[in-house]
Amino acid sequence: MEYKSGFIAIVGRPNAGKSTLLNALLGEKIAIMSDKPNTTRNNISGILTREEAQYIFVDTPGIHKPQQQLGRVLNKNAYTAMEDCDCIGWIIDVTQSFGSGDEFILNRIQALHKPVILIVNKVDRLPKEKLMKRLLHWQSVYDFNEIVPISALRNNNIEELLKVFYQYIPEGPMYFPEEMKSDHDLNFQICEIVREKILFKTREEVPHSIAVLMEKKEQFEDSVKFYMMIVVDRDSQKGILIGKQGKMISSIRLDAQKELSKKLNQKVELELYVRVEKNWRNHEQKIKEFGLDELNDELG
Numbered sequence: 679m680e681y682k683s684g685f686i687a688i689v690g691r692p693n694a695g696k697s698t699l700l701n702a703l704l705g706e707k708i709a710i711m712s713d714k715p716n717t718t719r720n721n722i723s724g725i726l727t728r729e730e731a732q733y734i735f736v737d738t739p740g741i742h743k744p745q746q747q748l749g750r751v752l753n754k755n756a757y758t759a760m761e762d763c764d765c766i767g768w769i770i771d772v773t774q775s776f777g778s779g780d781e782f783i784l785n786r787i788q789a790l791h792k793p794v795i796l797i798v799n800k801v802d803r804l805p806k807e808k809l810m811k812r813l814l815h816w817q818s819v820y821d822f823n824e825i826v827p828i829s830a831l832r833n834n835n836i837e838e839l840l841k842v843f844y845q846y847i848p849e850g851p852m853y854f855p856e857e858m859k860s861d862h863d864l865n866f867q868i869c870e871i872v873r874e875k876i877l878f879k880t881r882e883e884v885p886h887s888i889a890v891l892m893e894k895k896e897q898f899e900d901s902v903k904f905y906m907m908i909v910v911d912r913d914s915q916k917g918i919l920i921g922k923q924g925k926m927i928s929s930i931r932l933d934a935q936k937e938l939s940k941k942l943n944q945k946v947e948l949e950l951y952v953r954v955e956k957n958w959r960n961h962e963q964k965i966k967e968f969g970l971d972e973l974n975d976e977l978g
Contacts, residue, residue, distance in 0.1 A: 679730055680849045681850070681852075682730065682731040683732040683733075683734070683849075683850035683851060683852060684763075684764035684765060685734045685763040685764050686735050686764065686843055687736045687759040687760045687766050688735055688736065688767045688797075689738050689766060689768050690768060690770060690783070691770070691777075691783070693771065694770055695830045695831070696737050696738065696769055698831055699769055699799065699828070700724045703724065703726060703836060703840070704725075704735075706859065708859060723735065723737075723860060723862070724737060725858050725860065725861070727852065731844055733840065733843060733844075734853060736763060738760075760787070760790060760792075761790065763792065764792070764848055765793045765847055766787060766790070766792055766795070767795050767797050768783065768787065769799050771800050772798045772803075772813075775812070776815060776816070784819065784820060787820070788820070793823045794823055795823060795825075795846070796816060796822040796824070796825045796826070797828055798812075798825060798826065798827040799830050800829060800830075802834065813825065823846065826838060867941075868904060868906075869890040869891065870890070872890045872906060872908070872950070875933045879926065880919060880926070887912065887959065888910055889908075889909040889968040891906065891909065892904060892905075892906055893906060900944065901945035901946065901947060902944060902945070902946055903949065904947070904949070905949045906950050907952075908950060908951065909952075909953050910954055911955060912956070913954055916954050920952060927952070931950050935948050
């Protein structure tokens with residue numbers, strides 16, 4: 679059997695389950711998860727190395743109608759991943775009916791002429807009859823190379839999906855070292871874990887307005903301390919994030935410390951600061967500074 683390696687873009691509407699799928703495929707947490715749309719902001723590559731192939735999955739931001747410059751940048755990141763990949767895995771939440779967001783993705787996909795696998799997620803949540811109706815509708819929408827039903831959360835049919843991907847990636851070398859699971863460094867992953875805790879704990883208006891930056895790291899004999907800046911775009915959000923008598927920020931800090939201690943296998947201490955950068959999501963320079971625009975070309 680020839681060795682294969684290829685880039686697979688995981689695309690879909692916000693909240694379809696892209697990050698959950700990436701973590702299920704890799705068997706460990708690489709991408710943060712939450713039920714808030716646009717949790718993923720960077721194109722996170724998860725790397726799965728097997729005897730027969732190296733699968734490089736690119737978890738893209740959810741494609742959506744942008745309200746700010748940040749939204750346009752996120753869409754651009756997703757489009758670039760689609761253009762550069764060998765195969766597209768379009769994940770849908772089968773409990774949601776086909777909508778304008780899907781139409782948006784469909785138009786992009788049609789122009790690319792690449793193999794497209796439709797990944798039908800959350801199949802365990804619908805009665806059989808309704809599921810069949812939805813699947814028939816999706817079949818009529820586009821001539822998919824394959825349609826694979828899964829439940830990313832329950833890890834159902836993930837191995838079958840990998841077998842399907844194997845058919846559509848080219849012969850090639852091992853691009854990354856065998857032990858490498860992500861192309862994003864540890865600092866990025868630490869910032870993302872802090873951001874995930876904020877997403878879980880804060881009200882609707884805060885999550886989309888935050889960026890988390892690593893300021894400084896101190897390594898001690900048996901522990902490590904990270905100094906981190908949380909950027910918001912309004913004073914009111916700073917108030918929500920800190921909370922009454924600092925309760926909210928303290929709760930975020932403790933949850934993040936707990937997960938990071940497990941991840942790094944040592945005691946972790948966090949120092950979190952909150953800074954207001956008015957309307958940063960509309961400033962191209964700030965978006966780049968905060969590491970959210972990974973591509974320097976002009977916006978399409």
